[in-house]
Each structure stands twice: as C-alpha cells, then as structure tokens.
Amino acid sequence: MINGSAEQPIVALENVGMYYASIRRIINARRIWALKDVSLKLFAGETLGIIGRNGVGKSTLLLMLAGIIEPDLGTIKKGPGLKASLLSLQAGFVGDLTGRKNIILSGMFLGLPRRSIKAKIPEIIEMSELGEVIDRPVSTYSAGMKARLGFSIAVQIDPDILLIDEVLSVGDRSFQQKSKAILHEIISSHKSVVIVSHSPEILESLCDRLVWIEDGVSKAEGEPDDVLRMYYDFLEQRKDKDKNAVQNAAQQAGQT
Amino acid sequence: MDKHFWNLVWYKTYADIAADGQQTYLGYLWWFIEPVLQVATYYVVFSVLRKGAGEHFLQFLIIGIFSWRWFSSCVMTSARSISRNSGMMKSVSIFSLFFPAYSIAVSTIRSATIFVIVLILLISTGFIPGSAYSMLPVLLIVQILLISGVGLLTASVMPFIPDLAKVMELVMRAGLFISGVFFSVDQIPEPLQAYFLMNPMAFMIQAFREVLMKNTIPDLEHLAIISLCSIAAIIVGYQIIKRNNVVYPKVLA
Numbered sequence: 001m002i003n004g005s006a007e008q009p010i011v012a013l014e015n016v017g018m019y020y021a022s023i024r025r026i027i028n029a030r031r032i033w034a035l036k037d038v039s040l041k042l043f044a045g046e047t048l049g050i051i052g053r054n055g056v057g058k059s060t061l062l063l064m065l066a067g068i069i070e071p072d073l074g075t076i077k078k079g080p081g082l083k084a085s086l087l088s089l090q091a092g093f094v095g096d097l098t099g100r101k102n103i104i105l106s107g108m109f110l111g112l113p114r115r116s117i118k119a120k121i122p123e124i125i126e127m128s129e130l131g132e133v134i135d136r137p138v139s140t141y142s143a144g145m146k147a148r149l150g151f152s153i154a155v156q157i158d159p160d161i162l163l164i165d166e167v168l169s170v171g172d173r174s175f176q177q178k179s180k181a182i183l184h185e186i187i188s189s190h191k192s193v194v195i196v197s198h199s200p201e202i203l204e205s206l207c208d209r210l211v212w213i214e215d216g217v218s219k220a221e222g223e224p225d226d227v228l229r230m231y232y233d234f235l236e237q238r239k240d241k242d243k244n245a246v247q248n249a250a251q252q253a254g255q256t
Numbered sequence: 257m258d259k260h261f262w263n264l265v266w267y268k269t270y271a272d273i274a275a276d277g278q279q280t281y282l283g284y285l286w287w288f289i290e291p292v293l294q295v296a297t298y299y300v301v302f303s304v305l306r307k308g309a310g311e312h313f314l315q316f317l318i319i320g321i322f323s324w325r326w327f328s329s330c331v332m333t334s335a336r337s338i339s340r341n342s343g344m345m346k347s348v349s350i351f352s353l354f355f356p357a358y359s360i361a362v363s364t365i366r367s368a369t370i371f372v373i374v375l376i377l378l379i380s381t382g383f384i385p386g387s388a389y390s391m392l393p394v395l396l397i398v399q400i401l402l403i404s405g406v407g408l409l410t411a412s413v414m415p416f417i418p419d420l421a422k423v424m425e426l427v428m429r430a431g432l433f434i435s436g437v438f439f440s441v442d443q444i445p446e447p448l449q450a451y452f453l454m455n456p457m458a459f460m461i462q463a464f465r466e467v468l469m470k471n472t473i474p475d476l477e478h479l480a481i482i483s484l485c486s487i488a489a490i491i492v493g494y495q496i497i498k499r500n501n502v503v504y505p506k507v508l509a
Contacts, residue, residue, distance in 0.1 A: 068502065069505050097278075
C-alpha cells in the first residue's frame with residue numbers, strides 16, 4: 001500500500017457540500033443537498049472505494065471528482081494537470097450509425113483524439129467480439145452486443161484518475177468474465193482509481209482503502225476491513241430500527 | 257475550445273446527417289417533403305382560394321418559407337440543445353457549447369441543401385442570376401450569424417428558465433405570420449413598415465427576395481446592424497455558457 005502519512009494526496013476533498021437545483025417553483029423553491037459534508041483523500045496509484053446505500057450521493061461525488069460539477073461548500077484540491085474521467089459506457093451512441101462509426105464518435109466524446117481512436121478500431125472490434133457485425137447499425141444489436149461494444153471503447157481511455165460507477169461487469173454472461181478480468185487488470189495496475197458501489201464484496205476485493213458515505217456525509221475513511229465493519233454495524237442498527245418501527249406500527253394498529 | 261472540440265462538433269454533425277438518411281424509408285427525401293408540403297399548402301390557401309396573390313407568388317412563397325424554416329428549425333433545436341443533453345453532460349466532460357454548435361451545423365447543412373434546390377427552381381422558371389447575386393454569400397453569412405446569435409443566447413439560459421421553450425414556440429408560430437412569409441413589406445400600411453422591418457427575419461426574407469427575384473441590392477446598413485447585434489448575441493451567449501458549464505449538470509438534474 002502506498003498511502004504513507006508523509007505522502008501528499010493527489011486529490012483532497014474538505015467538507016464538501018453540493019445541492020441540486022431546487023424544485024421549480026417561483027415561490028418556495030427548495031434546494032436538495034446531495035452532498036452535505038464529505039472529506040476524503042486519494043493518493044497516487046491507489047484504488048479507493050466509495051461505499052454507501054443507494055441515493056446517498058455516491059454518484060454525485062464521482063461527478064465532482066470528474067470536474068463535471070463543482071461544490072457549493074468546501075474545497076477540492078486536485079494535483080495540477082491531473083485529468084479524472086468517468087468510465088462511461090456507450091457515451092454518445094447513435095443507433096442509426098454502424099458500430100465502426102460509433103467507435104469513433106464515442107471515443108471522441110471520451111476525449112480520445114480521432115486519429116488515436118481510429119488506430120484502436122481493430123483492437124476494439126476484437127475485444128468486443130463483434131466481427132463483421134461492426135459494420136451494421138448499432139440499433140440492430142442486442143443489448144449484450146451493445147454493452148460489449150460500449151465497454152470495449154470505454155476502457156481505451158487512459159486518464160490519470162479513473163472513476164468507475166457500478167460497472168464492474170457488463171454484457172452477456174460469457175463477456176462478464178472477460179470484462180471483469182480487463183477491469184481488474186486496469187485497477188490493479190498502478191493507476192489511481194475511484195470505484196463507487198453498494199456491493200461490499202466487490203469493493204473489499206479491489207480496494208486499498210474505503211470511504212463510507214451515508215446521507216451526503218462521509219462517515220468513515222480507512223482500511224476496507226475497518227470501514228466495512230462500521231458499515232455493517234450501521235446496516236444492522238437500521239434493520240433493528242425498521243423492525244421496531246414495523247412492530248410499533250403493528251401494535252398501534254392492533255390497539256385501535 | 258481546442259482542435260478536439262471542433263473535430264468532435266464536425267464528426268457529430270456528419271454522424272447526425274448520415275443518420276438522417278438511415279432512420280426512415282424515404283431518408284433524405286424528408287428534408288424536401290416537409291417544406292414542399294408546406295409550400296403547397298400555403299400556395300393553395302393564399303393563391304387558389306384567395307385570388308390575387310400576385311405574379312410569381314409561388315417563387316415568392318418558396319423563398320419566404322425556405323429562409324423562415326431555416327431560422328425557426330435551427331433556433332428551436334439549438335435553444336433546447338443544452339437542456340436536452342444533461343445525460344451526456346453527466347457521463348463525459350464536455351464543453352456545453354458543443355450542443356448548440358452541432359445543432360446549428362446540422363440544420364444549416366440541411367437548409368443549404370434545400371437552398372440549392374430553391375436556386376435551381378428559380379433559375380429554371382426564368383429568374384436568371386443578375387449582378388445582385390454577388391450579395392448572396394453575404395446574405396447567407398448574415399443569416400447564419402443571426403441564427404447562431406439567437407440560438408446560442410436562448411440555449412445558454414434555457415436550463416435556468418425552462419418556460420422559455422414554451423414562449424419560443426409561441427413566438428415562432430407568430431413569427432411565421434409577421435415575418436412576411438406570405439406577403440411583402442409594401443402590402444403593409446406605410447407607417448407600420450418600419451416596425452415590421454425591426455423584426456430581423458422580416459428584413460432577411462425581403463432581402464433574399466430582392467436579390468433572387470428582383471436583382472436588387474438589399475439595404476446594406478440594415479444588414480450591418482443585424483450582423484453586429486448577432487455577433488453581440490453570440491459573444492454574450494458564449495460567455496454565459498462558459499460560465500455555467502459546471503452549473504448546467506446541477507440545474508438539469
């Protein structure tokens with residue numbers, strides 16, 4: 001593991017908060033705070049996992065790391081010149097175009113220069129196992145074929161920091177093994193990676209460190225074992241609470 | 257805005273034009289079917305049912321509908337382009353100017369193709385190109401500037417004021433009737449003519465007719481004013497988009 005205390009993080013979030021546009025009313029407009037108070041650090045070469053239940057702000061956090069949105073509170077410090085990109089599948093696909101043209105279009109959307117994406121076409125076709133189908137319109141593809149193509153294009157990007165949102169295996173069953181292996185290879189190379197997931201098993205096996213987010217607040221950051229223990233405890237407590245709530249409701253219903 | 261940005265704008269434009277030909281059985285023919293039907297409808301309404309629409313009313317109408325459709329379709333797609341692409345903004349990091357830029361490029365290429373047909377039609381029905389044709393490139397450039405100005409400015413604020421789309425639909429519907437698509441400026445009472453021509457599209461349609469049908473040079477001063485205002489709108493729209501590039505994905509959640 002690389003994170004010594006003396007080492008400078010390449011990205012540091014301090015007490016970051018962000019709200020989405022309010023409910024649209026002229027009077028009584030409201031702000032929805034997706035993130036309230038998040039602090040975390042990412043060190044060069046490490047894989048950082050972000051765990052939390054659905055809808056606690058994990059994806060918003062990734063958008064912020066990608067520089068697509070900016071915080072309303074707190075600060076983000078990023079190493080100069082560092083580029084962070086989302087692993088986006090099927091970005092900008094146009095159904096009526098052939099797979100080959102979509103490779104160029106999607107690749108350019110992901111920031112790859114046209115020339116370099118063109119040079120990678122054979123490699124992408126091979127990885128996606130599409131063969132001659134590549135010259136047919138994407139709208140004629142099955143969901144699995146489309147996913148294979150999208151994945152094979154997306155993994156061509158080579159940013160300083162790779163951001164992955166819940167896409168650890170894609171496509172039909174046979175391709176899932178392959179895509180998983182490819183991603184594991186990328187993640188275990190020396191690249192800095194941030195992965196978002198609500199699945200503890202996946203994060204435990206891949207990540208050097210974890211951050212736990214609950215309701216827009218970073219609750220814990222550290223070794224996967226420690227963070228996951230806290231996360232599990234929290235889930236247990238919630239379950240008990242819910243059970244109690246259900247029992248209380250049942251009792252009240254019985255009394256009336 | 258680097259070279260990659262413009263390469264992507266051009267490739268996306270090319271891709272959308274290519275897709276136009278694939279989406280339906282009639283493909284590119286649809287570019288022409290719609291305006292032809294529109295011309296036919298108005299021709300029947302204004303010329304056959306209501307006699308006395310004047311000489312060469314068909315050519316007059318075709319030029320009016322061509323320039324109006326180019327303006328309205330282009331401006332409307334551009335105006336909505338940023339609002340409609342929040343999904344894209346949240347998956348790749350892209351300068352939002354991309355969306356109106358390629359929308360304007362796509363509609364302009366479609367319109368340019370139709371324009372070639374309009375020219376052929378005019379020439380084959382006896383409107384031989386005269387010396388005023390030298391003004392044609394200038395008119396086309398001013399029209400593109402005008403479209404870009406209105407298109408960028410509306411696109412830049414649409415995410416904050418979604419009601420603007422409704423307002424624009426109404427304005428465009430009214431615009432068809434008050435921009436002189438069916439009538440010429442001298443059919444309006446004299447004192448109102450100056451107000452009528454304050455609508456830049458009314459002036460542009462008139463200018464296209466002057467050059468293509470009457471071999472007359474349009475009012476250059478008026479053209480210059482429209483160009484300058486359009487350039488100002490482009491600059492303001494661009495600045496708003498630049499400043500709000502990281503705000504749009506939040507507002508459009």
